[in-house]
Each structure stands twice: as C-alpha cells, then as structure tokens.
Amino acid sequence: MVEMKFICDRMLGKLAVWLRISGYDTLYVGDFETENEDEFLLKNHTDRILLTKDRTLFSKSKKVGRLVHLITSNDVADQMRELLDIGVKFQIVMDRCSVCNELLRKPSIEEALAVIREQNFGEDLLEKYELWYCEKCKKLYWMGSHWVNMVRFLKKLED
Numbered sequence: 250m251v252e253m254k255f256i257c258d259r260m261l262g263k264l265a266v267w268l269r270i271s272g273y274d275t276l277y278v279g280d281f282e283t284e285n286e287d288e289f290l291l292k293n294h295t296d297r298i299l300l301t302k303d304r305t306l307f308s309k310s311k312k313v314g315r316l317v318h319l320i321t322s323n324d325v326a327d328q329m330r331e332l333l334d335i336g337v338k339f340q341i342v343m344d345r346c347s348v349c350n351e352l353l354r355k356p357s358i359e360e361a362l363a364v365i366r367e368q369n370f371g372e373d374l375l376e377k378y379e380l381w382y383c384e385k386c387k388k389l390y391w392m393g394s395h396w397v398n399m400v401r402f403l404k405k406l407e408d
C-alpha cells in the first residue's frame with residue numbers, strides 16, 4: 250500500500266502537526282504564500298488527500314475529482330479519531346519535522362552543539378537523549394517531557 254499523503258486547509262494546522270509527528274508527509278496551506286487558498290487547494294498537490302473542514306471546498310473538490318476528506322470535528326483529538334476510520338495510524342515516529350515536514354536525521358555533534366548553544370539547552374542533552382535534527386529549521390528533537398505528554402495524549406485517543 251502506498252503511504253497516504255495529505256494537505257491540510259487553514260483550519261487544520263494542529264491536525265497537520267500530528268500527522269507529521271506520526272510520519273505522514275503532510276503539507277499545510279498556511280505555509281504557502283497564496284492569494285486564494287481554496288483555488289490553490291483545488292489545483293495543487295492533487296496527488297495528496299485534501300483534509301478540509303470547509304463543506305463548500307469539499308463538494309467543489311469532489312466535483313473536480315480531487316482527493317478529499319471532510320473533517321467535521323473542532324477538537325483535534327476528535328479530528329484524529331475521524332482519520333482513524335480511513336486507516337491513519339497516530340504514533341510518534343520521529344521521522345518528520347512537525348514544523349516544516351522535512352525528514353529528520355541524526356545530527357552531527359557539531360550541529361547538535363550549535364543548536365544546544367543557540368537555544369541555551371544544557372549540553373547534557375547530548376548524553377541523555379537520542380537526538381534527531383531538522384536541517385531546514387535547525388531544530389533538535391528528543392524524547393523528553395514533551396514526548397511523554399504526547400504519548401499520554403495518544404493514549405487518551407484510544408479510549
């Protein structure tokens with residue numbers, strides 16, 4: 250099966266972040282500079298499933314044969330539950346940058362230290378955790394307290 254790829258409308262920024270955390274290649278329309286987001290979403294990245302809360306955009310997309318899925322909930326946990334139905338699996342995979350969608354990789358010691366100094370993180374981060382790195386954002390990821398909170402959130406999702 251080909252892995253699902255997505256593009257999210259303006260109202261689904263949080264959902265886009267969770268899809269990236271779960272390893273799905275996901276674009277967010279807010280990251281593009283475009284005058285008319287609906288037109289943009291109708292005509293671009295049509296190899297991706299458009300996730301939208303906008304019923305008008307949903308029916309327009311259907312009409313032109315664009316891959317689209319309507320999200321009806323306002324709460325991000327409920328939105329995620331809606332996607333479970335189409336086979337999306339939410340899990341923390343440390344594969345993609347949650348900010349920009351780039352693939353993460355292991356940083357070199359120099360890269361890690363540069364970020365640690367820039368952000369005033371303790372240098373023991375290097376010894377304490379396995380680190381991942383986004384080349385584009387110059388951002389480090391590790392399984393710290395934020396990660397624990399995310400795991401808790403995902404646990405609740407299953408209830």
Ligand SMILES: [Zn+2]
Nearest residue numbers: 346349383386
């Ligand atoms: Zn990034």
